[in-house]
Amino acid sequence: MDSKNVMSYSKEELIRKILEKDKDLKGSNIYEELFHELISGKISKNINNAHDNNLTLGQRTADKIATFGGSWTFIITFGVVLSIWIIGNAVILSNKAFDPYPFVFLNLILSCLAAIQAPIIMMSQNRQAERDRLTAANNYLVNLKSEIIIEDLYNKIDMLIDQQEEYKKNQEILLKKIEELKSN
Numbered sequence: 001m002d003s004k005n006v007m008s009y010s011k012e013e014l015i016r017k018i019l020e021k022d023k024d025l026k027g028s029n030i031y032e033e034l035f036h037e038l039i040s041g042k043i044s045k046n047i048n049n050a051h052d053n054n055l056t057l058g059q060r061t062a063d064k065i066a067t068f069g070g071s072w073t074f075i076i077t078f079g080v081v082l083s084i085w086i087i088g089n090a091v092i093l094s095n096k097a098f099d100p101y102p103f104v105f106l107n108l109i110l111s112c113l114a115a116i117q118a119p120i121i122m123m124s125q126n127r128q129a130e131r132d133r134l135t136a137a138n139n140y141l142v143n144l145k146s147e148i149i150i151e152d153l154y155n156k157i158d159m160l161i162d163q164q165e166e167y168k169k170n171q172e173i174l175l176k177k178i179e180e181l182k183s184n
Contacts (some may be wrong), residue, residue, distance in 0.1 A: 043141045
């Protein structure tokens with residue numbers, strides 16, 4: 001963009017010009033929506049708050065279960081419970097054990113726990129992936145707006161440099177005329 005033409009570009013025209021450079025946006029239905037978002041003002045958002053406010057009770061519960069299931073507290077507690085179960089049935093209650101050595105009942109409980117916990121963790125991971133997609137889209141908009149602002153600032157600086165050079169030339173011409181007038 002020629003710095004002499006900068007004055008003729010409005011903010012909207014500059015944004016359109018930059019958006020047209022993005023080949024992925026050309027002809028897409030996002031183009032106009034993105035254009036209006038970029039000229040409307042602040043576009044950065046806290047995606048976590050917006051996403052978390054829309055979660056149902058079941059989704060929030062699943063996230064908490066998945067968070068707990070992936071914590072050291074769960075691992076240590078689970079290890080302690082398993083140790084107590086095995087030691088209790090194999091050593092302490094050896095003659096009257098309610099779940100003797102192959103621990104069939106323990107295996108059933110662990111299988112049920114895994115069958116319930118796996119889909120809950122997957123649901124939570126899917127929501128996290130959606131949150132990541134929203135964050136990436138928001139980052140793209142913020143970066144694009146920053147690029148537009150920076151390009152606009154560069155254009156204005158170029159314009160000011162050109163004006164300064166023009167003022168210097170005019171000043172030199174005026175100084176020459178003053179010298180000519182003094183010499184006459």
